[in-house]
Amino acid sequence: MHHFFISTEYIANGRVEIVGQLVHQFKNVLRFRVGDTVIVFDNTGMEYVVKLNSFLDNKIIGIVLDSYKNKNEPVFNIRIFQSLIRFDKFELVLQKCTELGVSAFVPIISEKSTMYRSLNSVKKKYDRWNRIIIESTEQSQRGLLPSLYDPCNFKEACSFVNDFALIGSLNCNENVKDTLELVPNSNVSVDIFIGPEYGFTVEEEIFAIKNGIRKLSLGPRILRAETAAISAMAIVLYELENKDLDY
Template sequence: MHHFFVTPEQVKEDGIFIEGADVNHIRNVLRMKIGEKLKISDGNNKKYVCEIAEFTPAEIVLSICEEEQADTELPSKIYLFQGLPKSDKMELIVQKAVELGAFEIVPVVTKRAVVKLDAKKAKKKEERWNAIAEGAAKQSGRSMIPRVSAVMSYAEALEYAGALDVVLIPYELAEGMKETKALIETIKPGQSVGFFIGPEGGFETAEVERAVESGAKPITLGKRILRTETAGLACLSILMYHLEG
C-alpha cells in the first residue's frame, strides 16, 4: 500500500485532503483510481488507512477507513550533525539515518571537509537530501519526515546544538568504553540528543575542544576507526537500542 505524508492541517472532519506534488504522483504516475486505498501519516504520530473518494483539479479527497496512533518514532529526538563528506556519501547517510530513527540531520562545514558548496549548490543539495529523507521515511514506516537542515558552519551547528539536552562527539582519540557506556545509560527517553560526526579526515583537536567547551561529551565508538558514513549510523544504532530497549 502506497504511503504518503500530510500536515495535521490537511486532516479534517470530512476527510484528508492531498495537495501539491503528491496530487500529480497519485493521479498521473501511480494512476490510482477512486476506491483504492493508501496509507497516510500526519507528521503528528497518527497514521490512517484511507480510500480515494474524489479527484479535483487541485487536490485529492480521501475518506478515512482506519486511524491509529503511530509507534514508529524513538522516544527521544535525535539530531545528527554530519561533517560534509565527499561525493554522494551524504545521500547514503541521510537515507540510513532516517531508517534508524533520526529526527533531524544537520550538514556541517568543518575544517577538514573537502566539499565546498556555494549557496546555489548547497540549496540544490538540501532539496535532494530532503527528497531522499522523504523516500526513506515512507520505506521505513516513519510517522514523520525527518528534516535535513540547511548546511551550517561549525559555529552555527554548535549554537544550534546548545538547545539540546545531551550532545555527544565521537572522537577517535577518546578513550574509555566503560565511561561511554555509563554516559549513554544516563540518557533518558524524552531528552533531545545531538551528536557530531567528522568528515573523512575527522575533527581537528581544536574543533573537539571547542565542542567540549560548548557542553559536548566526547565518547568512543570502539577501538576501530570508522568511516564517516559508518560512524553516525553506529552511534544512531547504539542510541536506538538504548532508548527502545
C-alpha cells in the same frame, strides 16, 4: 499498506486531497484505483486510513476510514550534526538515519569539510534532500518528518546543542554503554557530531569538549563518514531504548 506524507492543509472533515507529484505516482506508477486503501500521515504524529474515492485530472479525493497515533517514533530525540561530505554520501546519511529514527539533521562546516564550496551550493540541494527525507519517512512508516536545519559552522553548532551531546572520536576509550549511562531519562535530547572524511581536527575536539560535548567511541576501526553517522545513530538509539530509564 502503502504509507504517504500529506500536508495537514489537505486533510479536513474526513476528506483527503492528494495533489502534486503523488497524483502521477498513484495513477501511473502504483496504478491505484477507486476503492483502494492507503495510509497517509500529516507530520503531527497522526496517520489516517484513506479509501480512494475519485480520480480527477490534477488530484485524487480520498475518504478517511480511521485515524490513530503513529507508534513507530522513538522515545528519544536524536539530532545528527553531520559535517558536509560528498553529496551522494550525505544523502545516504539522510536516508538511513531517517529510517533509523533521527529527529533532525544539522549540516555543519568543519575544518576538513573538503566538499564544501559555498553556502549557496549546499542550499541548492535542500529540495532534493527534503524529498529524500520524506521518501525515507514513508518507507519506514514513521509519523514525523526529521527536520533539516540550515548549514552552520562547527563553532556555531556547538553553541546550540541540546541536553546531551556527543562527538565521534578515535581518541576515546570509554565504552558506549558507559557514556550513555549519563543520560538521565527519556526526556533528554541527544546530539551526535560526526566528522567529514578525515575527521575533526584536534582543535575542534578540544573546543567541543570545552562546550560540554562528550567523546563517543565507535570502536577501533576507521569508518567512512557516512558509515560513522549511520552506526552512531543505530548504536546510540538501541542502547538508549534498552537501558533502564525512568519513562
